Amino acid sequence: MKAVITVIGKDAVGILAKVSAICAENNANVIEVTQSVLQDMFAMIMLVDITAISSDFVELQDSLTALGDSLGLKIHTMHEDIFNTMHRI
């Protein structure tokens, strides 16, 4: 089972590190990361394996959302199925 974490907002130092730290705390393995900074807008998409996470998926979501709120970023953590279903036949 995989989840997609998207982080969108104003660029700052240490975003990737903070998000990755929460993933590590919850034993969510980061599989792939793409990120880009356009002007000063930061957009990062992270694919993580949540098969063996140590907490509940909802807890992981909540802690990432809370991190986003504290940094003034929008962080969405969604099951990859919604993207696969919508964009692949």
Next chain:
Amino acid sequence: MLNVYDILETIRMIQDECLDIRTITMGISLMDCIDSDIDRACEKVYGKITRCAKDLVRTGEGIEKEYGIPIINKRLSVTPISIVSAACDAEPVKFALTMERAAKECGVNLIGGYSALVQKGFSAGDERLIRSIPEALASTTCVCSSVNVGSTKTGINMDAVKLMGGIVRQAAELTVKEQCFGAAKLVVFCNAVDDNPFMAGAFHGVGEPDCIINVGVSGPGVVRAALEKYPDADINELADIIKKTAYKITRVGQLVGVRASEKLGVPFGIVDLSLAPTPAVGDSVAYILEEMGLEKCGCAGTTACLAMLNDAVKKGGVMACSRIGGLSGAFIPVSEDAGMIAAAESGSLLIEKLEAMTAVCSVGLDMIVIPGDTPAEVISGIIADEAAIGMVNSKTTAVRVIPAVGYNEGDVLDWGGLFGKGPVMKVNRFSPSKFIGRGGQIPAPLHSLKN
């Protein structure tokens, strides 16, 4: 790896363009609750609903979190109560109170099925149930009611049409203090469907399984935003864009339905491929029509735009899900659609135009506020016209009008939330009372003979 553009598109649809799952509706059969003793029957009804739906809301909320997609409503539909109450020699309002209690216990926001199917005539219990509808709606908050008065197969039961004009009025009169809200929870159908997940017209048809999950999708905002990117496209291209967008919207409905069915251990029924608007800005079907090039919804060309939209939504959605059902198409409820409200207030959208639009959209005259002094026979006339459109075109049509008792033309009824607000619209004052008073049955059209 998933394409970055696709991921951001999905997130934008949900965040900015109001994409949501409008409803997960659990259909529950109450056939096994029938009892000649009304109290015992109500006890069984309460027991069955609360047993089947105890996890519905929690499961829905879990899926919302998991996929990051809002599921606005979790609802219930039950076997038409006229069937359940037929064996009891007592006032059926008790069933409405039981439904209300069960719905509150389960945490759902609406429960449908205080209904009767009388397209060919009244059977035991039907008339008594219909006459009790105004009181049932006035004494409950989340119970919804519907009556099917006609079908392509049977023609139109004009005795029921006559009766319903008065019932709609009474439903409004008994709820004057709540801005006539009773009438907003009552739908009069022709060709009602058994697996409709949308309110107020949902009921659990008699041929349905014991318990089932149906899903209604939404997404007018997404379609409008997609069209906005192609200001100079011709109509073929517009139709293609709508199809592609409808496909994506419907896929999410399918995903949520399958997941809910797995988690609840209840079979998955259908996805209702619908563009269901909400009063939120940016979630309007009228704005899609205007995006296609109309100055204001209701002007000449509106019916053609709506016909194209309705068809493209279905074509796009068909391949996206395993089973399609319900009403499937674009809804045009006036009070629940910011663009329709604005068009009605500006005088561009009239009831006569809405009637023409119902020939090519998903349902019918929906959430329209009419003057409070509209006589019952005029309401019956409106119902008869709408039923005739449904009967002849082999489609579902419905009337949900709200007589604004105690208000004047130009006033606005405002219920808030999903029901929205609507200005009082003009109705033709000439009387059809002689026609309505005749009673009887309009025979089924020739093309109903398919065998």
